[in-house]
Amino acid sequence: MSFEQWLQSRLTAHLWPVGNIDGEIGPVTVAALKGFQNAKGLKVTGVADEATIAALRLPASAVPTPLPERDQEPAKEAFQSSKTVWPRQSQCMSFYGPVGQNQTAIEIPFDMFLAWDKGTRIRKMTLHQKVAPSALKVLRRVSAIYSATERKALGLDLFGGSLNVRRMRGGSSYSMHSWGIAIDFDPERNGLYTKKPNARLSHPDAVPFWVAWESEGWLSLGRARDMDWMHVQAARL
Structure with missing residues (x-):
């Protein structure tokens, strides 16, 4: 060896x-x-x-x-594992409270831009108060792990949304975004039904990114179900 x-x-x-x-x-x-x-x-x-x-x-x-x-x-x-155990999706109302409430803004520790308007930089994202410190911790890790060039190549600098009170696509249950406990990255290259290896965040160089989130108990739908690779959430399936 x-x-x-x-x-x-x-x-x-x-x-x-x-x-x-x-x-x-x-x-x-x-x-x-x-x-x-x-x-x-x-x-x-x-x-x-x-x-x-x-x-x-x-x-x-x-x-x-x-x-x-x-x-x-x-x-x-x-x-x-020392990671936080977040509630299951079915328990979000009892754990996080009413949708759209108990929100706070965190400062993003690296340059991010709107995925649908790449000329617009964003400096903050809105998240539930219970998950905001954890998300900030992960984003700081991501900033340390990847250079600006590497983040751009992966699309980690493209913000696809956090708080957004709405129902899940094709269903009646609330989306995890409704509580501000989910974040989307680079939705254009990581569509809802885009599977690996076509989804950019399914590639090996994204593994440290996902490990950083998973170390805080967050869930990647891509790694769990090979779908919606843009999405990470503070709720279990």
Whole structure:
């Protein structure tokens, strides 16, 4: 096993998946490395420096694992999730209250633009008070993980909406947007019925983005059902 493969295997073990453990340090591995560094409070460089390697060697038990020798398999770890457990969709009224109420605005920590008017920059998004701190935490992680160029390539800079009191398409139940607990990104390339690999946010370089949301308990409909890849919500199915 090469050092590059060890690096990829350790990132994957620490819940920052890179896809295939092939030893190729491409944009997916670099994005995962930046996400790991940010989560551990390290300097975010995308380079495996001494401090990052030391952190990668530590499993959940905090016992160092040795650097790899040829053909050595990476140690496997068990992880405990610290993510928030949001209510199920059917419980949103009791948990969040009436639709459209208890809202607040958060400052977006990077440049975003309206998906339907890319010349218009937005600086805030409106979300339910219960989910706003969590969403801001994730967006800050995204800002640290991806450069502006990388965010633009993924469409993470294109805002498709948050609070919007309406019924679900083709149904009578309220959309998760009605409580301000859902956010859409780049709807043009991640349509409701666009499946992978056609949906842009289904590509491997988006995995750190979704992991950042999932670490806070948010749900990607794309990763759960291979549909509506634009959408992330603070509610379980």
